[in-house]
Amino acid sequence: MFAEKPTLKGELVTLCPVGLEHVEDLLEVISDPEVRRLTGSHGEFDEERLRLWYATRAAQTDRLDLAITADGGFVGEVVLNELDTANLSCNLRIVLGPAAVGRGYGTEAIELVLGHAFRTTPLHRIRLGVFDFNGRARHVYEKVGFIEEGVERDALLWEGKWHDAVLMAILRPEWQARAGSLA
Structure with missing residues (x-):
């Protein structure tokens, strides 16, 4: 379903297939303490x-890994993964470096990838999870049309405290209604 690895251009960002040229930038982003907290990443990341991993992304037909670039540089990545072809659904995840936060890059990246997914594949549902303390991300997800569906209680233990994961999704008809109203 994701054999094609497109380049998607918006007003603020360009999404392009991830490659080896993005590894050092990604390592810098995911090594940031605040990014690690927001993504619940406990482990260490190894450059090799x-x-x-990035060398094999182009060959994966069950996922779409795109680098988010703005102003000529890497600012994060957006991924459609965990493809369930029988139920026409997948997961979305996004990570932005600290310098990219609050600039509209994440919103536009998500809108671009949703547009691509719902226009070029038979997907019906795209879901995600966001930790309860990440109000900024949750606001963006709601702004682009994701709806809260439930909560995974005590899904993350971070620095001795439990946090819930809020489960959200957008369905093709919901996206179509929004996309139609924006046209």
């Missing part, structure tokens, strides 16, 4: 493992 990231190189091996």
Whole structure:
């Protein structure tokens, strides 16, 4: 379903297939303490493992990994993964570096990837999870049409405190209604 790895251009960002040229920038983003907290990433990241991972993304037909670039540089990545072809659904995840936060890059990246997914694939549902303390991300997800569906209680133990994960999704008809009203 994701054999094609497109380049998607918006007003603020360009999404392009991830590649080895993005590894060092990604490592810098995911090593940031605040990014680690917001994504619930406990482990350490190894550059060589990231190189091996990014080297294989182009061949994966069950996921779409796109680098988010703005002003000529890498600012994050947006991914459609966990594809369930029987139920026409997948997961979305996004990570932005600290310098990219609050500039509209994440909103536009999500809108671009949703547009691509719902226009070029038979997907019906795209879901995500966001930790309860990440109000900024949750606001963006709601702004682009994601609806809260439930909560995974105590899904993350961070620095001795439990946090819930809020589960959200957008359905093709919801996206179509929004896309139609924006045209």
